[in-house]
Amino acid sequence: MSIEVKNLIKKFGNKTVINNVSFKVNDGETLAIVGFSGSGKSTILKLICGLIPKDSGEIITSEGDIAMVFQYSALFDSLDVADNISFALRERRDLRKKFSEKQIKDIVAQKLELVGLKGIEHLYPSELSGGMQKRVSFARAIVTEPNSILYDEPTSGLDPISSTLIENYIVRLKEETKAASVVVTHQMSTITRTADRVIMLYNGQIVFEGTPDEMLKQDNPYTKQFVTASLNGPMKMTERNNNE
């Protein structure tokens, strides 16, 4: 079992953002977490990788690294692509003396090739398009051979063709790394192309769990409303949700 979340609760002030959520993701499996803005999807990723502390519950991950691909890539803008990808290899205490300069160069080239961006080592993030930045952040995430990869809205803000390209790379990385992957997304194409299973959150709780095909069958009122993008349904879009 690569990622297991049991009875997870997270509150911000008086607001319960994650309310008793449990799920499992196996090695080589991709779980999509969907839901409206402000439903707590990104919070779950931050809880899994330890960026914010949980209030109660359990998060069990198998030994090894957890990588995260951030919504806006979060590349280090003062470093070039090569230094961004090799950051962990150079700066992490347990890795910094493990690799020679030549090995680091080779690893960077190999990871860039994996995401289809050969030969851009010397460029800076500001010189890349949004889609390229996303792919560089994929390369940076997998440089330490992680057991789990978390994607925070990997296709948001991209054109449909770039989205398809990113979705293909998510599938390819899963096949290459055999990592347990969690993809937070709003986009139906990302769900259907990348996910083996889907959970849907509303008000911090899971309101649907199943395969993408089951989600599209629309017998669940929550998924039906989500898939048809309807304003009528059990999920009420408040002004606050909208602003978030």
Place this chain on the structure above:
Amino acid sequence: MGILKKYFKQSATYKLYKGISGIFFDFVDTLGKITENGLEVIKFILKGEINRKELVEQCSRFGVSSLPITLTIVGMTSVIVASQVALEMVKQGGGHFIGMMMTILIIREVAVIMSGFAIISMIGSSLASELATMRVTEQIDAIKVLKVNPVSYLFIPRVLSGIIMMPFVTILAAAIGIIAGAVTSDMFAGLSYRAYFDSAWLGLYMKDLWVSLLKAVFFGGTIALISCSCGYFASGGAKGVGLATTKAVVWSFVAIVIWDMIFAIAFFF
């Protein structure tokens, strides 16, 4: 009861209380965070975990890029002081002490405090906005996810560069200040360079020099630590970056004046 509570919350007393308590809690919170980061920085420095490449880059930023503005400010301050004092002292028969007065003033106070102010406005604000931008664009989160300690990676080179470079900046600033004082005294009061420099070293002791350098070490470290901490704990978007930068500048100004007062009481009282 509910209506009373509602009206109380609209009262000036309540708003004043909320305002003052908010400022107080923010002060305690900021002080706590700076102290916590400071202790962690000391821990990493003692462990010898220093990124030398990053340290050299930050030293260049702290010492070299800040030099033109620092030297200009200290030089101009000396010109202002000398132009107002020199002629009067010559008139009163104290022309032979102008060099001594200017040297003591520059070495004990002007060079280090004016350099501090220049470095806060140029380097401190840039450190705070850099780290705040990294925070709001999730770059600091990315560092954490990659299992690199952000305090070790971001703070150590910047704080160490402040500690290392500030004394050099102060020495250069003092030299420029003393020379600017001599030129101004000559121009405004007709005092010869020889008369100025003959008295320049009369009232100066070794203690003045090393206290000034020690002050520079504390100022440099404090400015870098406060600026990094304020940026590191920024939140929100562009507004958060602006607030963090303002906070870093205000806190650094106040902190170095407090340090200056402590040094004055400890060594010259």
